[in-house]
Amino acid sequence: MQRYNIFHQIHKGLRAMLYETAIKVQHADFWNVDETEDTIENINEVVRLFDMHAFHEDNHVFPAVEKYDPAIADAFEQEHVQDHLLGELLSNSIERWKNASIITEKAEIAREVQHAYVKFMVFNLEHMAKEEDVLNKILWRYYTDAELMAITGQIISEVPTDYVGKYNRWMMRGLNNAEITRWLKSVERNAPEYVFRSLFTTAERELPERRFRLVLEGLTEGVMLA
Secondary structure (H helix, E strand, O other): OOOOOOOHHHHHHHHHHHHHHHHHHHHOOOOOHHHHHHHHHHHHHHHHHHHHHHHHHHHHHHHHHHOOOHHHHHHHHHHHHHHHHHHHHHHHHHHHHHHOOOHHHHHHHHHHHHHHHHHHHHHHHHHHHHHHHHHHHHHHHHOOHHHHHHHHHHHHHHOOHHHHHHHHHHHHHHOOHHHHHHHHHHHHHHOOHHHHHHHHHHHHHHOOHHHHHHHHHHHHHHHHHO
16 A cells, blocks of 8 residues: 655655756856846745755654654754755855856856755755655654644644745646646645635646646546546
């Protein structure tokens, strides 16, 4: 039986954000200040969303692991410390870029931003993969799916409203069609209608037309059979 993966959905969204932002960083012409400012804001959002994600793991997921394997929990907490330092280095390089007054200096610092972003991205991709491998084994050994879903529910209830839409946007971009269909059906069954409508609108806005049509067919399939 396939177990509930507490990391799966959010990690897919975070990886999509890392990948898409990396492409923007590669495409950016750092001699064009206006274009670079848009890319810089994308990077800032990456750091903010990863910081918030780590905060909730520190407060909800890692304590569940620590109860049964304190050493593993501590090792992952230390990785979050390293992740935060990489995020600070990235943010500091961005501030230096903003404060530079000469275009040649801005272009030089922009290359530092690129390198800092790649380090941040690679670290987090490896970190998330380790979480899904190592931590899931512990969580599945000691917790039921219902208990793990309850942890997810607690985290969702604590995410600030202005962050919810951002996370949903990236998860919508990162999940496959079947996963999106299941997500929408679950929200439709278990959440207030306005929450479902908001998520449905996100799907319509973020997905290419063909993908959205396939998701819509998946949503209506059961209704048509009934």
